[in-house]
Amino acid sequence: MPEHDWPELPYEAWKDTLATLHMKLQIVGKLRLALSPFEPEWANVALYLTSRGLTTGPMSSGGLIFGVDADLVDHQVVITTVSGETRNVALVARPVAAFYKEFTTALDGLGIQAKLRPVPDEVSDPIPFAEDAVHSAYDPEWANRFFQVLARADLVLQEHRSRFRGRTSPVHFFWGSFDLANTRYSGRTAEPPPGADLIARKSEDAEQICVGFWPGSATFPEAAFYSYTYPKPVGLEEQRIEPSMASWDPKLGEFALLYSEVRKAASPRDAILEFCESTYAAGARLRDWDPGLVAERSAQSSCLAAMGRHDGISQQRNTIASGWFDTAAFSIDRIKAAEATADPSGGSPTIGSAASSSFKS
Numbered sequence: 001m002p003e004h005d006w007p008e009l010p011y012e013a014w015k016d017t018l019a020t021l022h023m024k025l026q027i028v029g030k031l032r033l034a035l036s037p038f039e040p041e042w043a044n045v046a047l048y049l050t051s052r053g054l055t056t057g058p059m060s061s062g063g064l065i066f067g068v069d070a071d072l073v074d075h076q077v078v079i080t081t082v083s084g085e086t087r088n089v090a091l092v093a094r095p096v097a098a099f100y101k102e103f104t105t106a107l108d109g110l111g112i113q114a115k116l117r118p119v120p121d122e123v124s125d126p127i128p129f130a131e132d133a134v135h136s137a138y139d140p141e142w143a144n145r146f147f148q149v150l151a152r153a154d155l156v157l158q159e160h161r162s163r164f165r166g167r168t169s170p171v172h173f174f175w176g177s178f179d180l181a182n183t184r185y186s187g188r189t190a191e192p193p194p195g196a197d198l199i200a201r202k203s204e205d206a207e208q209i210c211v212g213f214w215p216g217s218a219t220f221p222e223a224a225f226y227s228y229t230y231p232k233p234v235g236l237e238e239q240r241i242e243p244s245m246a247s248w249d250p251k252l253g254e255f256a257l258l259y260s261e262v263r264k265a266a267s268p269r270d271a272i273l274e275f276c277e278s279t280y281a282a283g284a285r286l287r288d289w290d291p292g293l294v295a296e297r298s299a300q301s302s303c304l305a306a307m308g309r310h311d312g313i314s315q316q317r318n319t320i321a322s323g324w325f326d327t328a329a330f331s332i333d334r335i336k337a338a339e340a341t342a343d344p345s346g347g348s349p350t351i352g353s354a355a356s357s358s359f360k361s
Helices: 011-035 096-109 140-161 198-203 259-264 268-286 297-326 332-341
Strands: 053-055 059-061 064-071 076-081 086-090 172-174 179-189 206-214 224-230 247-249 254-258
Touching (some): 011 059, 011 096, 011 140, 076 096, 140 179, 140 206, 140 268, 224 268, 254 259, 254 268, 259 268
Antiparallel strands (some): 053 064, 059 064, 064 076, 076 086, 179 206, 206 224, 224 254, 247 254
């Protein structure tokens, strides 16, 4: 992907579309919540990126297997069963109440039964979906631009995720908090904060370090990458992180890297990875996580190089074998000799170095 091809996403320019899209994706997400077995840290409720938007993945209702896709290219929510039946619900400028009615009618038409909680979660002023005539704005250009940013962020967060050898979440999208996230776990339990609600009790019962992207809100009107460690170790906010434009935000109680600053970087990908890896290193060091949970970046490069050499040998073998078959002169000894001329050197990758060794504290 071209490094410069990260579109602008100023919160103020699309905040009304964002608010409406948030409510409509909550409706889709609540179907996944209703029909999937609970997983620790609410892993069962998230949506996942596709090449066109977000998806629930397969679900089942009374033996009927289906999935729901929020298509942010053609701007429609598509319900598809494994037998090929579909229903489309348009994403257009109209009240959430109208979308909710059409969406639930489409589910009924396919025989999908689910008891949806009819009120949004994790917002300060929840309006029951069936009554929501407040949120109605929808600009398809801005909705698609948001998806373009998510798609790029998703790939970088997957790259960050790939180095972790312990338990880690997929890169997934939470429709309640409206953010794309990846969480790493130490393997130790944690105590939820005093007075925690149900969502917090079930999501903060394990020691974790999370990084993600969210598009901003009324209280923090900036798209940003964020990182937090839970439980927060003493002195975390004083740790030096990368890149230089990232910092601890006292209001959020998290590290933040503004998306507008990412776009200015010579390599947005590198800036995001530096942020992810340096904030992880800071939290993991202070919480005394096992350094062996993270593979060195050089180890991954060695693995890829070794795979490339293996592919080269295989390709050479296949090419030579094909030619010899054509001339009826196939010889096992000649194949072995051809392989012996390939250079398999390069050594074995080493894995398990400390995550914090590459970063200044």
